[in-house]
Every structure is written in structure tokens, then in C-alpha cells.
Amino acid sequence: MTVATNQTILVVGGGISGMTAALEAAETGKQVVLVEKNPWLGGRTAQLYRYFPKMCHPTCGLEINLRRLKANPRIQVYTLAEVTGINGVKGDYTVTVKQTPRYVNEKCTACGDCAKAVDGEIDDAFNYNLGKTKVAYLPHVMSYPQRYVLDPSIKGTPDADKAKAACKVGAIDLDMQEELLNFKAGAIVWATGWQPYDAKKITPYRYGEFANVITNVEFERLADPKGPTGGKILRPSDGKEARNVAFIQCAGSRDENHLRHCSRFCCMGSLKQTHYVQEAYGDAGKSTIYYIDIRAIDRFEDFYQKVKANPNVGFIKSKVARITQDKDQNPVLWGVNTEGYKRYSTPHDLVVLAVGMEPSVKGVEIPAEVMSDSSGFVMADPANAGIFGAGCATNALDVNRAVQSATAAALRAIQVVNKVARAEA
Amino acid sequence: MSNMNEQMAAKYKNNFLKEIEEQAEMGDWVKMCMQCGVCSGSCPTNFHAGWDHPPQEIFMMIRAGKREEVLTSNSMWQCTSCYNCYVRCPRKVPITHIMHGIAEYAYRLGLAPKMQPSLHLSQTFWNNATKHGRVNEVQLTQSLYFKDGIGAGIKKAMEMKDVALGLVKAKRLNIMEALGGGHKCKDVDGIHKMLAKAKELEAKRKAGKAAGA
Numbered sequence: 001m002t003v004a005t006n007q008t009i010l011v012v013g014g015g016i017s018g019m020t021a022a023l024e025a026a027e028t029g030k031q032v033v034l035v036e037k038n039p040w041l042g043g044r045t046a047q048l049y050r051y052f053p054k055m056c057h058p059t060c061g062l063e064i065n066l067r068r069l070k071a072n073p074r075i076q077v078y079t080l081a082e083v084t085g086i087n088g089v090k091g092d093y094t095v096t097v098k099q100t101p102r103y104v105n106e107k108c109t110a111c112g113d114c115a116k117a118v119d120g121e122i123d124d125a126f127n128y129n130l131g132k133t134k135v136a137y138l139p140h141v142m143s144y145p146q147r148y149v150l151d152p153s154i155k156g157t158p159d160a161d162k163a164k165a166a167c168k169v170g171a172i173d174l175d176m177q178e179e180l181l182n183f184k185a186g187a188i189v190w191a192t193g194w195q196p197y198d199a200k201k202i203t204p205y206r207y208g209e210f211a212n213v214i215t216n217v218e219f220e221r222l223a224d225p226k227g228p229t230g231g232k233i234l235r236p237s238d239g240k241e242a243r244n245v246a247f248i249q250c251a252g253s254r255d256e257n258h259l260r261h262c263s264r265f266c267c268m269g270s271l272k273q274t275h276y277v278q279e280a281y282g283d284a285g286k287s288t289i290y291y292i293d294i295r296a297i298d299r300f301e302d303f304y305q306k307v308k309a310n311p312n313v314g315f316i317k318s319k320v321a322r323i324t325q326d327k328d329q330n331p332v333l334w335g336v337n338t339e340g341y342k343r344y345s346t347p348h349d350l351v352v353l354a355v356g357m358e359p360s361v362k363g364v365e366i367p368a369e370v371m372s373d374s375s376g377f378v379m380a381d382p383a384n385a386g387i388f389g390a391g392c393a394t395n396a397l398d399v400n401r402a403v404q405s406a407t408a409a410a411l412r413a414i415q416v417v418n419k420v421a422r423a424e425a
Numbered sequence: 426m427s428n429m430n431e432q433m434a435a436k437y438k439n440n441f442l443k444e445i446e447e448q449a450e451m452g453d454w455v456k457m458c459m460q461c462g463v464c465s466g467s468c469p470t471n472f473h474a475g476w477d478h479p480p481q482e483i484f485m486m487i488r489a490g491k492r493e494e495v496l497t498s499n500s501m502w503q504c505t506s507c508y509n510c511y512v513r514c515p516r517k518v519p520i521t522h523i524m525h526g527i528a529e530y531a532y533r534l535g536l537a538p539k540m541q542p543s544l545h546l547s548q549t550f551w552n553n554a555t556k557h558g559r560v561n562e563v564q565l566t567q568s569l570y571f572k573d574g575i576g577a578g579i580k581k582a583m584e585m586k587d588v589a590l591g592l593v594k595a596k597r598l599n600i601m602e603a604l605g606g607g608h609k610c611k612d613v614d615g616i617h618k619m620l621a622k623a624k625e626l627e628a629k630r631k632a633g634k635a636a637g638a
Contacts, residue, residue, distance in 0.1 A: 204467070204513065250461070250515070254459075254515055255515035256514075256515060256516060256517045257512075257513070257515065257517075258515075292459060292460070292461045317460075317462075318461070318462040318466070319461035319462050319463045319466075319515070320466065321462070321463050321465070321466025321467040321513070322466065322467065334466055335462055335463075335465070335466035336462045336465035336466050336479050336481065337462070338460050338461075338462050338481065341465070341478065341479055341481070341482045343465075343466075
């Protein structure tokens, strides 16, 4: 049963921003309900291999946040849940949440016997579908809650019985139904995050047609030891080592035909990813960044300068015009170098498109009156002053800025519920 | 140097960007270019014939005030109007139109390259089509083939004779039109009057621009 009043803060989205907003609010003594549509918390940050600028692992930050979360009785977490309705006004909202069944209850010890027992496989969403996972799966090693999930496709198959039989603790419950939950909230933090721009729409780059043209988020999974290749940077087409990697900046961003805005994180993202190539192959690993201009946002200019000083990283000032493929399935990049206006057509082992950010909710109906800008990012709406955007739902941000934004949103939400509390006192 | 060229050079002194913005059609878009290079890389002619300068470089040269090099360049005349650059430009700069705008301005100033094939075709086609309101294919082809002299013309005509015979067979080409005026539109006088009026309006508009109105 959800314990919620109109002094409760609802946080929509359990990524780095949503978790931060929920924790900051709960640690000041507020009641918080955190709703996440995936079966795990951490969002896209958890899917990164490393962060810039310190090159540390997101699992570290995630661990700290999960520890805070577990220690805090004021946060109620719903995973596999989506907000479907918001009614009412600031200080007095009624929220409807659709809870999708996990088919695994809280008795689960994450032993993994069910996954061993089943045969069926599905695309591994955590690895951006680069690999397969079993129909009974733990999304990733640090999943919270640390419980397995059964994919709905398992229902009615022999795998369902196998999974149930394999479970020693009786955690599998195939009779779970979709549920609608209703509860009160005084303020809402909208932290639904971002999605990578659909690279298929940038037709001259042939993403989806050429196996060796991938996106930056997929490259993170390739570099991660927990990813589909065990951390080896291998080409999808033939599993060969990708020693000569090209990065194409502004793939979709800063483009009137695609995303109008600068996505801000992708320059730093690619600069960071050149480290992965360097670490994997040493001096045999070459990276080339094709760019319009490098925007090492914030105080990251020194990070850029260090990468620039690496003789294994080349910079070509040019937005690649198109990609073809040679007989060995090497992507060939065509364009004109702005420095000297010389033509090039250069083959690489692997091409990484530094795709931009677009809000997750773009084109999706938000069940409330929320203002958004021309790119679909949520804006502060004076008319609806109880709903606050946080993190990448509001703008293209890196992790650092998303956390700042989430803290700000938490503070705003706290002020609303404080007012409610004073009125009722 | 033509009189108009000297006037314009004097009028804009060292501000060639302003000159292009005000005098060439769509020239006010030049400042929007961010030098990403997608236009140059997308150009079908760029990887074959090779231009003096790809569009991206032309725009930068305009901003750098390289008046003589830009206006006498063959680049604008190489454009095939495929519109790849315009379609792909991240800033929606109408590159194809700008290239035509600069070409036309260079022509008006008398700086266009002499006997440039695209320029020659444009002029020949225009004269041919406006004479009777319909294109006379035989005469148009003749004047293009014999552009570089009688010998070259005969050689080219022999190369293409199978195509020509096929066209004659399909009744798409009438050899007799080499002699007479060929097919015409119904109201030739009307077309001529309309064109004259359009020319007058255009001349007035451009004179006004040149005078700084």
C-alpha cells in the first residue's frame, strides 16, 4: 500500500536525476514516491562504462546512491511502473501509476537458478540490444531492486514452468497482474531523462545498414567488461578488433533537419571514448574525431587538451557528409576537411556516431499540463507551479549538471510541500 | 573590368560580405554558414571534376573579402542543381540558390569565366527557348556541339548519331527544324511582351539594389 499524502513528493523517473531528487528530498524529511519504468534504477548513467572527466566508473556513484536509498525509509520505490495520470493542482495532486508485473516477488535472492533453467532469449535492452539475455534475467549486476525479472513473453511457454520449478524460494509468481495505483502528491519532479537520437534518421550515415557504424551509447557497452563483448572493442560485423575508430560529432545535434540544439555531452563523450581505444590497444589503437568545433563544456578544456596531445588521436575539422562501405565492411568516411578544404575518403574499422540527446518524452503524451521548448525539453511552467523538471528531461546535460538540476528541482518541490504543511498545521 | 564592377568595388570598399548580402540573390544567408563541410562533401561534382573551391570555401572567402577570387571562380558554374547540399545543410542555408545568385552577380559584373560551358549553355538555351516560346532541339544541340569549332562539332555529332536517329524514329526530333524556325507556341508576341516586362521589372529591382535603394 502506498503511503502518500498531499505532502508527498512524486519523482517520475529513477535515473541519476530522479534518484538524486528523491534522495535530496527524503533526506530533508519529506515523504517521496519514486516511479521508474525500467525494472531497475540508475537509468542511462548505469549503462555508461566510465564518466568524464575523472574516468571513474558510474557503478561507484550508483553504489553511493543506492546505499542512501536503502537507508532511507521515506522513499517508496516502484519499478516497472509508469505514471499514466495526474489530476489536481499544486499541493493536491492525485496520481495514477500503472504497475507492470515483474512475475518475481520480493522473496527473490537473485541466485540466478531461473535464468539457468530457461532457454528462451530476448534482446538485451540494457546493452542497447547488442546482445541477448535470457527471458529470466537480472538486468545488470547492480540492479536495484536486486531481483530477477521474467519477460512477459515467457508466459504460457515451457520456460515458465522451468523457471518456477528451478526457484527454491518460491519467488516466481506468474499470476501477477497489471495494477493501477492511485495516490496523493503535493509536488511532482519530472525526471524522465533522455534517449539517444535515432541514428537511422541521419540517412547518409547508413546506421542500421552498415554493421560497423554504431552509436556512442553502444560503444559504452562495448567497452564495458560487463557488456556483450566482455569489454573488448570488437566490430559487430566480424568480431575483429576495432583498432582504427572514427568518431563523428554532431550526429543529429545542431542540425535543423534533426535536433536543433547542441547536446553538450557528446564532445566530451567522444574525447572520453578515445581513452577506451587507447587503453584497449595502446599505440596500435587509433582514434579520429571528425568535428565541427569541439565544445568541451564547463571546465573541461584541459581534458580536451590532454586528448589532443595524444599522438594516437587525430582531429579532423569536418562534418562527415556520407559513409560508404568497402569490400571488407570497413566504413569509408567522405567529406571535405575545412582546414585546407581537401577532400578525403578514409576507411576505418569502426565508426561511432556521437548521437545527441532528445527528451524521452518527446512525442509522448505527458499526463499533465507541462510546458516544453522547441526540442521537447520540459520547461518551468508558472501556471502549473507544482511540477518541476529535473535533469535531462529539461535540457541536454551531462551527469554532473543533471545532478545539480535534480537538486534544484528537489528544493522547489520541498518548498511546495512545506507550504501545504504550514496551511494544514 | 566593367564599369559596374568598378562602381560596386568602390561602393563596398573592403566589405565584400555586405556586397554579396545586398547584391547577390540569397546572399544574406552567407553569414549563417558554420563551416561544417557537409555541403562540399555531399556535392556530386566535388569528387569528380573538382571545383576551384567547394561551397563552404566560397562562403569563407566571401567573409574573408576575397572579392576577385570569388567572382572569377568557376565554382558557381559547376553546380548541377542537385540540391544535395541544401537538403543536408544543418542550418538550412539555401546553398544551391546562393551559388546561382553569386554566379548571376558575377555575370552582371562581367567577371564570369569566358566560354564556361554552363554559362554558354544557359545563354544558348535562353535565346533558343525565348525566340519562339518553345525549344528548338536541333538548333540547340548544334550550337552546343559546334561551340569549340566545326571539327569538334562534327566529331561530337558523329558520336551521338545513334541517339539522334533513335529520337527521330520516336518522333522526338525533327531534322527539318535545323533549317526553319521549328515548333513555336501559339502566342509568340504575347511571350515576348511578357518576357520584356519581366526583364524590365528585374532590371529596375537590381538597379535599385545597386544604387542602394
